[in-house]
Amino acid sequence: MENKIRIEYCTQCxxxxxxxxxxxxxxxxxxxxxxxxxxxxxxxxxxxxxxxDILIWSRKEKSGFPEITILKQLTRDVIAPDRNLGHIDRKKK
Known part of the structure; x- marks a missing residue:
């Protein structure tokens, strides 16, 4: 399967x-x-x-931009669900 990412960004902003x-x-x-x-x-x-082609983040729906760790987890969940992201996946105490 070919994994593709698309980021739509506002040029006016x-x-x-x-x-x-x-x-x-x-x-x-x-x-x-x-x-x-x-x-x-x-x-x-x-x-x-x-x-x-699955919307994983919308600034308008989420009222802001994603933290990079959250974005990596959301991306992983679609393109490589079995992949461990190391420290990003560790639970905070």
């Missing part, structure tokens, strides 16, 4: 840097699982993240 940073984090963490990652410029305050 200047969220390109955020989108590229999150892209870098995902590509570094899932360097063997992700086959393609697309940044899609849009307008209207949109910031959506899709994994294999």
């Amino acid at each position: 200047n969220w390109l840097l955020r989108a590229t940073w999150m892209s870098q984090e995902l590509l570094t963490t899932f360097n063997t699982e992700i086959n393609s990652l697309t940044l899609t410029p849009v307008t209207g305050g949109v910031y959506n993240i899709y994994a294999n």
